[in-house]
Amino acid sequence: MTSPAAEPASEVPSPPDATATPSVAPAAPPAPAGRRITGAIWAALAIVYVVWGSTYLGIRVVVETMPPFLSAGARFVVAGLLLAAIIAARQGVAALKVTPRQLGSAALVGVLLLLGGNGLITLAETSIHSGLAALLVAVVPAWVVIIKACFGERPTLGGVAGVLLGLAGLAVLTLPGLTGDVHLGGVLLVVLGTLLWSSGSFSSSRIPMPKNPFTASAYEMLAGGLACTALALTRGEHLGLDVGEISTRSWVAWAYLVVFGSVVAFTAYAWLLQTAPLSLVATYAYVNPVVAVLLGALILGEALTLPIVLGGAVVVLGVGLIVSTERRR
Template sequence: MTSPAVDPAPEAPQAAPEPESRTPARATATTVTTPTTVTTATAGLTATPVPAVATAAATRRISGAVWAALGIVYVVWGSTYLGIRIAVETMPPFLSSGVRFVTAGLLLAGIIAWRQGPAALKVDRRQLGSAVLVGLLLILGGNALVVLAETSIPSGLAALLISVVPAWVVILKAATGRRPSAGGLAGVLLGLVGLAVLTLPGISGEVKVGGVVLVVVATLLWSVGSFSSARLPMPANPFTASAYEMIAGGLAGAALGLFRGEHHGLDLAEISTRSWVALGYLIVFGSLIAFTAYAWLLQAAPLSLVATYAYVNPVVAVALGALVLNEALSWPIVLGGAIVVGGVCLIVSTERRG
């Protein structure tokens, strides 16, 4: 999942991967407009904005640089589902996911060491353990399962199923004593109704039900990872945390791929050029550029504006899947997607006010 993972609450998660750091974010502010930089995935992986920063940002004028960075997050993160679908046409799912995130994590670690010095990568055992755990939940559980699912279901459907993540986060918060707002609760209910409608293609046999189930499980694991990241002793530098998360999750994905025997009979010469291009796109644009743009936005724009990516990304993914891969837009996908996006909109607009 590249996207990226949303915590609709003010305390915000690490998403997608999606961490932020004041120093690196400022350093890349000029490159974002060019653009340059970093994510997880999806996803995604996660960030922890401070309410005070959001308040200050909200009072600033929305600049052209902000809209440019927001456009990058909208389009690039939304396009990662298409990139994954093309990559797995001729690449094994877990091995390709592992290569993507290990490469992106090492590149991010190198950037951190170059810009801030090797000391910025130093963490203690508890912080490293937390980063590894979150990386396994976000990258291996949340993203790699989506990669596997996209070998059997359309990229647009996968994106719409993933967009229900904010609803799971609200449920997790409620389970730990945080009462959701009326709007947040309504958004959760809408999201679950939309999820039920989106599963109809699997039930009816239009797509493989196994792929739909994999994405639903991925959303749950991603939500748990996002929820947990704000409550564990993570590295102080969110970029450092993200680098360790991506490397840990990527290594685990590669190991699982080897365990599944994905390397047996694998001939690199048989991998298509478009799959290689898609993998490179996911590493550079999905796991680096869009992430830094997102990290910078968390400090330069109102959170309510930044959070809109949660319901724009699925729309972009569905549109690209239909235009590039001719993915069918059945009525369950259109209706269920509209319901889910509406629910996410309610959650983001109401929960972030608290």
């Protein structure tokens, strides 16, 4: 799950839905009032809804036969190189030029988002269902509001209510792990990943990032991908790895995450930020987890238990409150 790399103060970042491009939106002027919502806008929004929502399913299929951090590292590096090549082709090589401080900042954010966020979620999905992971990740906007409050930014009443609802939903979703019905370690890995992702999202608007959000995202993906690869080698994921034993469906899912989850959906999202009302674009934050749960149930046969349905509904309601109120500030 992913979006460009610079967060305007009033915007709520997207959850780390494992799409390989960082999850905070580039500063972009809102669409002029009264602009007609065209078919192209609805098509781009559908791409963001479905593709980003499906990335959790894609990860679950990838880790069936691929090592988690090794597959994530390769995916982010390839996606970063693809994005850099597109930038160079469309805007010229000069568009990739950044200062050492900007490069360092992009690398730091990339490690927090992609190693800490996406990487831990990829590891978690070796033991928990994709739908549960998506609903746990949906709490990210609540963590961001809390982090901002710790740094003196006062939340709205709606934002506070959304945070409380989100945390209540998180508690309900965690209950099966406490009772032993699901792998508690996987649940805690996702929660830790969302905290690191939220920290990266918050940091990205307060350190000297590259001005071009596409360039920033390319460097973030490369840094995060290399960090994931280094951790994979440290964990020994390459030892005894037989590429011939990786299933075709895992390869297809991996390629889908690189091409569609990163480049296609990211481009659609960036275009939407420049052409559509932000209130409309923001709806992906609570549509994505619903899509993820439905796809997990339909394609992988993941059970829709009472805690998932109830906790998920509470989380989505909380995220909706945060998105609708925080963006008005």
